[in-house]
Amino acid sequence: MVRIQDSRGAFPAPRPKRLFYPNEPRLESFPIQHVQIDWQRLIAKRAMVLDTVDTMPAYLLKPETLGLLDAEKHPTYRLILDLMWTTGARISEVLALTPCHFIDDGYDFLVVLRTLKQRPGRPTNAQLARSPKRAIPIVDPLLIDRIQSYLYAGHFRKDERIFTMARQTVNRHIHDLVGRVGGAPINITCHTFRHSFAIHLLLHGRPLKIISQLLGHKSIESTEIYTNVLTADGGHFLDGVDFH
Template sequence: EIDEEPHTSILKATDMGMDMHTRPPKLMDRVKATMRVKRYSPRTEKTYCYWIRFFIRFHGVRHPASMGESEVHAFLEHLAIQRHVAAATQNQALNALVFLYRHVLDQPLGDIGDFSRAKRPRRLPIVLSHDEVMRVLDNLSGPMHLMATLMYGSGLRVLETCRLRVRDIDFDRRVITVRAGKGDKDRTTLLPSSCAPALQQQINTSRDQLGYRLKQASVPVSLPHALNRKYPTAGLSLSWQWLFPASRPCFNDEGDVVLHHIHPSAVQKAVKRAMRAASLQRPGSCHALRHSFATQLLSQGTDIRTVQELLGHKSVETTQIYTHVLGSEFAGVRGPLG
C-alpha cells in the first residue's frame, strides 16, 4: 500500500519526533475512511479501491499525489484500447479516480482531455414470458423459490431481495418496502398476494431462529451504520431480523459476531441452475426476472411512470427500454408480409 508521504525517510520522521507507530494513515486506509464517512455502500468501496490500486500499479506504484490529468488520461486510454472494457467499466474507473483526487488528496482533477471512450452498445434486456418464469420457479424450492418469486412478482433486484427484513413486509397494505436500494434510495413496491403465505411462513421461521439464538449465544443480526449503538437490543428484535439469513454468523467491521443475510451469489447460482433445468431458449439471470416483471406490467397497460416508481429507476428513459422489447413503439404498423 502507498504511504501518505512516500518520500519521507525514517530518519526524517525520527528527527521530527514522530514515532513509527504514529505515522499518517496509508492512502487506501484514507480512501476507505472517507468513503465510510460519506456513507458509500460496501460494494462501491470495494470497487473504488480496486480501481485506485489498479491505477497505481499501472503507473509503476507511483503515489497518486505525484500524478495528475495526463496519467489519468493514459490509464483510461489503456482500459479502452488494450483491455477493451465496457463503457460502464471505464466510467466506473474514472469515477473512482475523481473521488480519490477530489475527496482524499484534495487535488481535484482538471481537464483530462479527449480520451478514447469505450463504446456503449445498445443492448435489449433478456425477458422471459410468464410461462417461462413459471417453469423456472418449478425448479426451485424453499427460500430460493420465494426469493425468485419476489424478484418476478415485485420487481426486486437480487441484493434488495437478500436484504429484506421482517419489518419491510406489510401484509395489510400489500406493500414491500425496499430500504437503501440502488443509489441508497428507499421505495415501496407490490407484495404479490400469492407470496403472502410463504412470506408469513418465512417470518415464523425467522422468529423460531431468533428464539434459538437467544437461548444459545444471543447472536444479533447485522444492522446499518451505528444503529446497534443507538439501539443496543435492535439486533435481537424480530422486526430487524433478516427474512433470508446466512447459514452461519460472521464478524462485522468492528469484530463483533453477527448474522448477515444470505449472499447474493448463492441466489444467482440457484436461479441459473433452475433456468438451465427449465431448458430456456433465452437463459438469463436473476435480473431477467426483474425485467420480466416490468414487461408484464407494461403489456397489461400499466402507466410507464408507475413502472418506473416500482422499479426505482431514476429516469423514465431507463424504463423505456422495455417498450422496445414489447415492440409497442411500432404503433400497430405491419410489415409488407403481414
C-alpha cells in the same frame, strides 16, 4: 335492513364506525382489467427484439417464469425468485429484507424496498442508511401466505435479514435450476426477473411512469428501453392500416 331484537326488548346499538381506520370499499379500479396476450408469439419474437435492440436486456415472459417457479422446490430460493418476479426488486434489495420491511396496513400487503444498485455480496449498513425507500404492493394471496409462513417459521428478529446468502449464490442456484428444466435460449440471472417484471406490467397496459417508480429508477428514460417489446412487433400496429 332487518334488525334483530335482543332479549331485553331493546334493539342493539349500531356498531360505531372506525374513526381513524375506516374500512371502506374501493370506489374505483384500474381502467384496464383484462388483456389477451399471445404468449407464444411474444416468445417467438424475443430473439428478434434482442437482436435488433442493442441495449435490450434479456427477459422472460409469464409462462416461462411460472415454469421456473414451479420447478423450484427449495422454499427459500422459491421465495427469492417470487419476490423478484412480483416486485421488480434487485437481488441486493431482496437480500436486504427483514421482517419489518413487510407491512399490512389494512388495505394492502406491501414490501418496503431500499433502492440499492447491484454490487457484489450483500449491502452494507452504510449503503442501507443512505438508500431511498419505495413501497411495492403484493396482491397475490398465495405469495402473501408464503411470506407470512416463512417469517413465522424462521423466528426472525424484526431487524434480522431473512436471506443469508450472497447474490452470486443465488445466481449459481438459478443457473442450476435452468439446467434442471432443460436449459434456456437466453442467459437467466437474478436481474432477468426484474426485467421480466417491467415487461409484464407494460404488456398489461400499466403506465410507464408508474413502472419507473416501482423499479426505483431515477429517470423514466431508464424504463423506456422495455417498450421495445411493444414496438418491435410491428404487425400489430400496422394491422388494418391500408397504404394502397
